[in-house]
Amino acid sequence: MISDPFDSGPTGAFKTLCRTYPDDTVFKGSDGFRSLWGPIFYRGRANGTARLLVVGQDPAQTEAVTRRILSGQAGRRVQGFVEKLGYTKRYLMINAFLYGISNQSQALPHLHDPEIEAYRNQWFEAAFAPGRIEAVVTFGTPAFDAWTAFTATPAGQAVLPTITFHKALHPTADKPGGPISRKDLLDNWNIALQSLHAGIQDPDVATPLVPYGADFTPDELPEIPSRDLPFGIPAWMRSTDFWATMAATPGNQRANVTIEVP
Amino acid sequence: MISDPFDSGPTGAFKTLCRTYPDDTVFKGSDGFRSLWGPIFYRGRANGTARLLVVGQDPAQTEAVTRRILSGQAGRRVQGFVEKLGYTKRYLMINAFLYGISNQSQALPHLHDPEIEAYRNQWFEAAFAPGRIEAVVTFGTPAFDAWTAFTATPAGQAVLPTITFHKALHPTADKPGGPISRKDLLDNWNIALQSLHAGIQDPDVATPLVPYGADFTPDELPEIPSRDLPFGIPAWMRSTDFWATMAATPGNQRANVTIEVP
Numbered sequence: 001m002i003s004d005p006f007d008s009g010p011t012g013a014f015k016t017l018c019r020t021y022p023d024d025t026v027f028k029g030s031d032g033f034r035s036l037w038g039p040i041f042y043r044g045r046a047n048g049t050a051r052l053l054v055v056g057q058d059p060a061q062t063e064a065v066t067r068r069i070l071s072g073q074a075g076r077r078v079q080g081f082v083e084k085l086g087y088t089k090r091y092l093m094i095n096a097f098l099y100g101i102s103n104q105s106q107a108l109p110h111l112h113d114p115e116i117e118a119y120r121n122q123w124f125e126a127a128f129a130p131g132r133i134e135a136v137v138t139f140g141t142p143a144f145d146a147w148t149a150f151t152a153t154p155a156g157q158a159v160l161p162t163i164t165f166h167k168a169l170h171p172t173a174d175k176p177g178g179p180i181s182r183k184d185l186l187d188n189w190n191i192a193l194q195s196l197h198a199g200i201q202d203p204d205v206a207t208p209l210v211p212y213g214a215d216f217t218p219d220e221l222p223e224i225p226s227r228d229l230p231f232g233i234p235a236w237m238r239s240t241d242f243w244a245t246m247a248a249t250p251g252n253q254r255a256n257v258t259i260e261v262p
Numbered sequence: 263m264i265s266d267p268f269d270s271g272p273t274g275a276f277k278t279l280c281r282t283y284p285d286d287t288v289f290k291g292s293d294g295f296r297s298l299w300g301p302i303f304y305r306g307r308a309n310g311t312a313r314l315l316v317v318g319q320d321p322a323q324t325e326a327v328t329r330r331i332l333s334g335q336a337g338r339r340v341q342g343f344v345e346k347l348g349y350t351k352r353y354l355m356i357n358a359f360l361y362g363i364s365n366q367s368q369a370l371p372h373l374h375d376p377e378i379e380a381y382r383n384q385w386f387e388a389a390f391a392p393g394r395i396e397a398v399v400t401f402g403t404p405a406f407d408a409w410t411a412f413t414a415t416p417a418g419q420a421v422l423p424t425i426t427f428h429k430a431l432h433p434t435a436d437k438p439g440g441p442i443s444r445k446d447l448l449d450n451w452n453i454a455l456q457s458l459h460a461g462i463q464d465p466d467v468a469t470p471l472v473p474y475g476a477d478f479t480p481d482e483l484p485e486i487p488s489r490d491l492p493f494g495i496p497a498w499m500r501s502t503d504f505w506a507t508m509a510a511t512p513g514n515q516r517a518n519v520t521i522e523v524p
Contacts, residue, residue: 001283001284001285002282002283002284002285003281003282005281006280006281008271009270009271010493018268018494019265019268019493020264020265021264021494022263022264023263023264036496036498037496038494038495039494040494041494065327065521067492067494067495230329230492231272231280231281232280232283232303232329233300234298234299236298237300257520258519258520258521259327259519259520259521
């Protein structure tokens with residue numbers, strides 16, 4: 001028998017936001033969005049119990065199948081990060097963009113489009129409304145810019161004095177041959193961890209901070225908890241990084257997805 | 263903006279059954295089950311409000327993505343059937359088998375394996391526990407045999423006098439060149455409809471029975487209601503029959519899935 005907790009789904013204002021959301025006239029294919037895969041809203045506790053708010057960028061092909069953000073390679077890296085802070089359950093992850101991006105240079109300039117920003121700010125407001133969030137971390141520049149835009153609103157201004165915040169590099173900012181090495185990424189994350197850890201009062205598990213070394217260890221890439229995913233999602237989808245691939249056509253927002261069972 | 267109702271998920275006993283279920287030591291790959299895609303539990307109201315119980319056979323590749331049963335071609339045919347009975351919402355669909363089948367001749371003999379039958383009967387018991395089911399329809403022989411096995415139990419014996427029942431052919435029993443034509447299938451379904459319609463007291467929409475003709479009309483193949491699927495599932499997944507294909511290798515329970523956005 002398998003006995004796995006699963007995500008019972010959003011409640012209250014979060015549920016409303018998963019029911020009514022901008023369509024592909026806002027997240028246009030011609031603007032570099034992969035809107036045909038549908039919106040992917042969150043991962044974690046969309047029920048008012050979250051203490052940590054994580055902001056990412058946009059969902060990829062893995063997330064189009066699990067229907068939760070940050071559940072592929074970037075997701076497992078972020079999962080290790082939040083667990084280092086002692087959060088094993090009471091976190092909420094949302095993205096700067098509700099739909100996947102097929103062309104970054106086309107899509108990123110739309111971060112502050114009024115309808116995109118207004119909808120995203122409703123997620124921020126829903127996250128803070130219960131008054132429980134004590135820490136916020138953004139991963140990557142669009143996530144940071146989304147957070148910054150929220151903190152310029154009255155609701156954002158009100159929460160700023162109540163939380164610990166730090167910005168971190170995108171979870172897959174390190175690319176082979178790119179300007180940011182694995183070590184650079186983890187050095188950046190260590191600084192974020194130290195800053196956030198000091199400000200956290202009520203983690204799920206009080207734990208001394210163990211920084212990253214030069215590379216991720218296996219323990220630092222935990223599986224995505226079953227309680228973050230819909231019921232019945234097989235275990236290999238939670239413990240493997242690359243089981244869904246996009247069609248090769250670059251910039252094709254209708255890109256297809258192939259799921260390869262490992 | 264999109265404003266779609268979605269399935270808020272199972273409650274009570276149904277939720278327990280979606281959390282604790284037999285694994286691939288029961289639904290073995292070597293017995294012809296495609297257990298690596300994970301279990302697919304139900305479609306419709308797993309919350310005690312269902313008035314009609316539909317029993318199908320096993321989930322296919324489309325359902326492995328939507329994570330709800332009867333959501334591809336067979337599902338749209340069944341949807342038309344239940345809507346002809348006046349049920350637009352208060353139905354529950356379950357399958358004889360929790361996991362997909364890759365090899366029917368290997369898998370079907372396991373219909374009455376003790377652990378498979380015991381788990382399935384828990385779904386029947388959960389469906390009837392609220393006392394609201396007034397009609398039951400089975401599609402295909404394994405579904406009928408599953409129902410028959412349940413009605414041999416004390417819980418099944420107790421509900422038999424309280425419901426209208428009819429068996430129908432599998433929704434895709436008609437195959438090109440096969441022994442059952444489209445007309446044969448629909449004649450069979452018309453008999454089932456007449457029988458069930460006469461016994462139904464409380465449909466969602468009281469509606470005169472309109473039988474099928476020689477083929478499905480477009481109206482008789484409605485889209486899968488968004489309220490039966492998880493939040494964020496794009497509309498084309500509900501209104502198209504064949505957007506997911508299996509790898510060609512017959513009998514390969516590790517068969518992969520390709521999603522082609524129409």
